[in-house]
Amino acid sequence: MFAHLTFSQTKPTSWGHTTTTGNSDPNFITSYPPTTKGESAAADLAEFFKPTTRWDNPPWYHTPSGIPPPLDGKPERYVSSWQSRGSIKTTRIGVLFSDMSVFWSAVTYSLTNPENQRDVKRQAWFLPRPKSLDQATLVEAHETYGDTIALFAESFLGTGQYCARGECWDLANEALKYFDQYDYIPKPVPSISRTHGHLIYEGKASKKGKEMVGRWRGGDDRIRRGDIIEWRTARITSVNAPGSYTILGDPEHTAVIVSNSKVLPNVGDGLSIPPSALGSLTVVEQSVGQPPVRKDYNLLGLEEGEMWIYRPIGFEVYLGISDLTPTPPESLPRIQQI
Structure with a gap:
């Protein structure tokens, strides 16, 4: 078995790193964080991992970056890992978004035929935006x-x-x-x-x-x-x-x-x-x-x-996790799975 873990942070050089403005929450009045279709950026990305979402070939999960297409390149704060056992490989990522929602995914597939998506197992979890604190x-x-x-x-x-x-x-x-x-x-x-x-x-x-x-x-x-x-x-x-x-x-x-x-x-x-x-x-x-x-x-x-x-504020206090990792925590009340 082989395994690999990577971490990445992108320092913003201009506001242009966010390509949309506004927010889906009508109570928000300013242009940041970026617009989301659903309740959070993590929830939006989780939609991409639903079984009903078609993934085009060539398979994105079998690329050197292993980053899902909706992220449009490297997200600004993410970690990734992979492991393989024989011809079976699993890639994982964890993403912290600017709206403080968190996303995790795991994709397991065959290295001998990565384009055969009928044999691909996709999983996704996310944490919604945290609530305001006392x-x-x-x-x-x-x-x-x-x-x-x-x-x-x-x-x-x-x-x-x-x-x-x-x-x-x-x-x-x-x-x-x-x-x-x-x-x-x-x-x-x-x-x-x-x-x-x-x-x-x-x-x-x-x-x-x-x-x-x-x-x-x-x-x-x-x-x-x-x-x-x-x-x-x-x-x-x-x-x-x-x-x-x-x-x-x-x-x-x-x-x-x-x-x-x-x-x-x-x-x-x-x-x-x-x-x-x-x-x-x-x-x-x-x-x-x-x-x-x-x-x-x-x-x-x-x-x-x-x-x-x-x-x-502390990671644990605000988000309920001690750090960003490629795998979701085993038990966390707020976590949702696709």
Whole structure:
């Protein structure tokens, strides 16, 4: 018997990695994560593995990548493995999507006649998007990861050195990867596309700030140190210096929040709150040509664009799995099988 295991992560270089916008959930108001036909990206991929779905030849599962065609190339976070016994081979993949749904599959077939799909056994499992969490759980996540993430970002201030490639996204991604060296700390959910954990807030502004809309997610009552913010094509004017403004995102920008916000009254899971109500955010950010710096942004000045704020959180706490593997967990209440 032979076996092989591979891991892959693709670092996004632009928002263009997601080819569609919007979301099938009518409560979502922003252009990310990408549109799905069903309840999640993992559920959509599971449809491809139903017995009624025809697979064309040549067989995709007998290619070097072994990646299903609906994924259109390498997904941004996946693991794969294969094993063979005689002429029988089984390929497996696990995929973590940007909407935090998870997918697993196994395809068993004959190496002597891989195109004979009547003898192919296909299996698929998936986890739906996780539900939003209560305040106690989100505060515990902050206490576990928040200060370390903020300190990691702040450690570059004044050094003139970039984090990793110098891309804005690297600061958040590398901060989350920093926990890999501590085996006594539960593994956090990694950066996947523009997602960095549990969504806390999403909002947008248009018409020079005359129109603002936003939504709170989860049970916490504030933004906290170590949360991670994503901007898309945002324009923020300076409240204290009329005529001065900052563009965040061409089209996207990532930063690490390094101070707690004020306690936000009347917030709750799913409730509407405009970006202006969040007040000022202090972040550490970098970009190509600009090493990490500390910046303050008053969201009263948000005129255009979109924003998302994430709470870094443990894999096990949020998704119910300790890590992404090519095989699904043996027992997990939320898991669904095709």
